Amino acid sequence: MAFVQATRINRLGTETAFAVAARAQAFTASGGDVFPFHLGDMNLPTPDHIARAALKAIEDGKTGYCPSAGIPQLREALAEEINQSHGTRYTMENVALQPGGKPVITKFLQSVMNEGDEVLYPNPGYPIYESQIEYFGGVAVPYTFLPEDGGGLRLDMAQLEASVTPKTRAIIVNDLHNPTGIEHSLEELEKLARLAVKHNLFVLADEAYFDIRYQGKSRSLASLPDMAERTVILYTFSKRFAMTGWRLGAAIGPKSIIDVISKLNVNNESCSCHFVQYAALAGLRENPAASREILETLRRRRDLAVEMLNAVPGIFCPRPEATFYLFPEVSECMRRKGFDSYKDFAEDVLVKTGVSVCTREHFGRVLAGEEKKYIRLAYSGIDIDRIEQGLTALIAYGK
Numbered sequence: 001m002a003f004v005q006a007t008r009i010n011r012l013g014t015e016t017a018f019a020v021a022a023r024a025q026a027f028t029a030s031g032g033d034v035f036p037f038h039l040g041d042m043n044l045p046t047p048d049h050i051a052r053a054a055l056k057a058i059e060d061g062k063t064g065y066c067p068s069a070g071i072p073q074l075r076e077a078l079a080e081e082i083n084q085s086h087g088t089r090y091t092m093e094n095v096a097l098q099p100g101g102k103p104v105i106t107k108f109l110q111s112v113m114n115e116g117d118e119v120l121y122p123n124p125g126y127p128i129y130e131s132q133i134e135y136f137g138g139v140a141v142p143y144t145f146l147p148e149d150g151g152g153l154r155l156d157m158a159q160l161e162a163s164v165t166p167k168t169r170a171i172i173v174n175d176l177h178n179p180t181g182i183e184h185s186l187e188e189l190e191k192l193a194r195l196a197v198k199h200n201l202f203v204l205a206d207e208a209y210f211d212i213r214y215q216g217k218s219r220s221l222a223s224l225p226d227m228a229e230r231t232v233i234l235y236t237f238s239k240r241f242a243m244t245g246w247r248l249g250a251a252i253g254p255k256s257i258i259d260v261i262s263k264l265n266v267n268n269e270s271c272s273c274h275f276v277q278y279a280a281l282a283g284l285r286e287n288p289a290a291s292r293e294i295l296e297t298l299r300r301r302r303d304l305a306v307e308m309l310n311a312v313p314g315i316f317c318p319r320p321e322a323t324f325y326l327f328p329e330v331s332e333c334m335r336r337k338g339f340d341s342y343k344d345f346a347e348d349v350l351v352k353t354g355v356s357v358c359t360r361e362h363f364g365r366v367l368a369g370e371e372k373k374y375i376r377l378a379y380s381g382i383d384i385d386r387i388e389q390g391l392t393a394l395i396a397y398g399k
């Protein structure tokens, strides 16, 4: 029987960065030596005490279903943790565990967005926003960033404000941002909060990188006045505890929305993995030094990568204080090498240096009027000696 996919699937996007991984794999298979800066994954082990807690939970028989919103101990521990870091007043009723941070995007949209509603999302940004808004029948309205001297970017607040219409229902904010690594200033967060209140918008605060910070203190939109009642926080154990493959995250927000999200849990996965929740509990409660070690490793990688990228002629790379991404401006380098197309440039860099990167094109549709060109390098999945080798080759390529 011929398969004709359901029409809604035509609206479903994907993470096109997976094509970069496939290309890198093919290059390796043909004998090439790849420096995997395209990976958003981590090559650091999950701390021992977390792994041991999972094994113990399995031995203790935590292998059946558990409540759909998660085990109460973890919901409570997470509420306490967030209250400390965010200055909020959540209880376990405000927390629904999820199989990763990613499902929070889907379930937030399913909970608050009707068909035809407009949702503002960052572009460049995590590509799943665009995909899921459109899949569930919404209209994805991009907001963007303005170039700054030195290769940096900042929120284009005027464009964002001008994009609000009577149909705007929600805004997605990814502060500590993938792919750019930028953070919003307090002033920008306050403007975003005022905008959300003025237009009565729901807010998804994607805080996947809240704890991946090398200096200073992360701030949350949810802690600003009148925001907790309209904001769902995307929390994840993936990055802070190097647990990307364990699949555990949480939606944290007003009880009314969290109840709907828990009902979606019942309909989707029933519950998140039971014994993994005990591992996450150990992550929150024991041995904070383990997360600090992860951060230190990432910091060393960042410092070297930024320094070396800025030594490539025509590449300008700011030094973000958070996330594990770099988003250097490469317009001049591309021009010197005779490329206008991102795809051709990335392919040339791969073939000639082995350095595998994502480009701006992997983070949402390229918008009209964009003049400067950017690539994204992740340093979470590549050891420091390989960063050095790969970027040495890139410096030679740029000359």
Ligand SMILES: Cc1ncc(COP(=O)(O)O)c(C=O)c1O
Residues within 6 Å of the ligand: 040, 099, 100, 101, 102, 103, 126, 174, 177, 178, 206, 208, 234, 235, 236, 237, 238, 244, 248, 249
């Ligand atoms: C901005 C952002 N949000 C959410 C996620 C989802 O992370 P996970 O599902 O691994 O928790 C990611 C993962 O890379 C991300 O970059």
